Amino acid sequence: MSNGKDPNAAENSSEMTLKASLDECMEALDLFLNNHFNESLERLRPRVQESMYHALIYATVLEMQAMMTFQHDDITNAGDTMKSAQEVCQRFRRKSQGLANKSVGESLSEGKRCRNSQLSHVTEEESESSEMNDINTSILNLFQSPSLFFRQVPTLKQKIAGKSPPTEKFAIRKARRYKSPNPVRLPVPVLEMMYMWNGFSMISKRPELTEGMMQTLVEAERTLLESPEHEYLVDDRCLIHMLKGLCFKNQGILQAAEECFNKVCSSEKKIKFDHYLVPNALVELSLLYIDQGRRDAAIKILHKVKHNYKDYSMESRTLFRIHAALAKLKANPEEEDSQM
Missing domain, CATH: 1.10.3450 (Hyaluronidase domain-like)
Structure with missing residues (x-):
């Protein structure tokens, strides 16, 4: 049945x-x-x-x-x-x-x-x-002949699954200034690439390395002050401000670090090429606030970067950092609309 x-x-x-x-x-x-x-x-x-x-x-x-x-x-x-x-x-x-x-x-x-x-x-x-070894080799090459290396960068690009990795896109963008008959050198290419690989955080417990980086940045800043005006000047100064801010943070000089990050943000309308600097300086400022216990201010900045900045170099990296910071703060995603 x-x-x-x-x-x-x-x-x-x-x-x-x-x-x-x-x-x-x-x-x-x-x-x-x-x-x-x-x-x-x-x-x-x-x-x-x-x-x-x-x-x-x-x-x-x-x-x-x-x-x-x-x-x-x-x-x-x-x-x-x-x-x-x-x-x-x-x-x-x-x-x-x-x-x-x-x-x-x-x-x-x-x-x-x-x-x-x-x-x-x-x-x-x-x-x-998978690119770490190649990048390390490339960084060593920068010490030898940065002009020659960056002229070769566009010819070295490759695609994976039909797409160029963001680090390659970033390097190609940075190499554009070397196409000119009178190329303008990058101020601190090694430290800039180290930043992209979170190098400043990795050496935060090594004061002697931070001090060496700060000396390099101070010298680069002095060189910029003595150099003639050029179209990359504001961008280069902002890069140095942001990296100095990270060094100050590692050294525990938090007020100076905050001032450096704010200098980058205040120059936003003057930056011509390196548009990644402002969103990243804001992220660094928010992380500084987190260390100081200024949770609400940090969350507000993180949401601002997430919603207001698009189509800049290494954007996906920055968005992941924002997500990680918000998750660490246990920030409610529903707070986004109310804070924007």
Whole structure:
């Protein structure tokens, strides 16, 4: 006697659940790719312990954040989350031996497909880690002959998955000034690249290195003061102000650091080329405020940068840093509209 139930109902329900799960993951990826990091993570977080798809993509997003911020807490959190995702996969395998191998294989394959789909859009973030050795070599070359090196930069560019990594785009932009018959040298190319790789934070506990950087910046600043007027002058001065601010911060001279960051911001309308300087100076100012316990002021600045500045060099790196800072402050995303 029939019990009135469709024998395929359980299977159909399982398939619908799988489809719903994948749809939700793809929605989260779309949010992530449109720089809505908090919303993306919030969409994934409730199911990271019950869905392999959610767990793997959630861990991947955090890995991306760690690669862009280079902050110890972010790196540790990403590693722990990826381990947790692996445990979720293992738990599903143990649950049903007959189905597990196929399910785990499909989930890992799908996770890889989703991750590759994500990476095809944000290759610039992940590819940076693989460029470290090349960049270190390039930095050494800068000491030898910066003019020659930067003239060669446009010919050295490469594309990964059809896109140029942001570090290459950044280097090409910086190299443009060397195309002129009378090129204007970059004031502190090594320190500028170090900033892009979070070098100033990494040496914050090494006062002798900070002192050496400050001496280099002071000398570069003196050279600019003695040089004739040129179209890059304001940009170069602002770069030095921002980097000096980071050195002052490392030395604990916080008032001087704040003044340096504010000098960059006050010159916003005069900057012609390096438009990344103002949003990054604002981010550095907000991080300084966080260290001083000025939470509300920091949050206000971070939201300002997130919403008001677009299409500048290494923008994705800056947005990841903003996301990491807001997450650390446990700032409510709903505060954004009220503060803008």
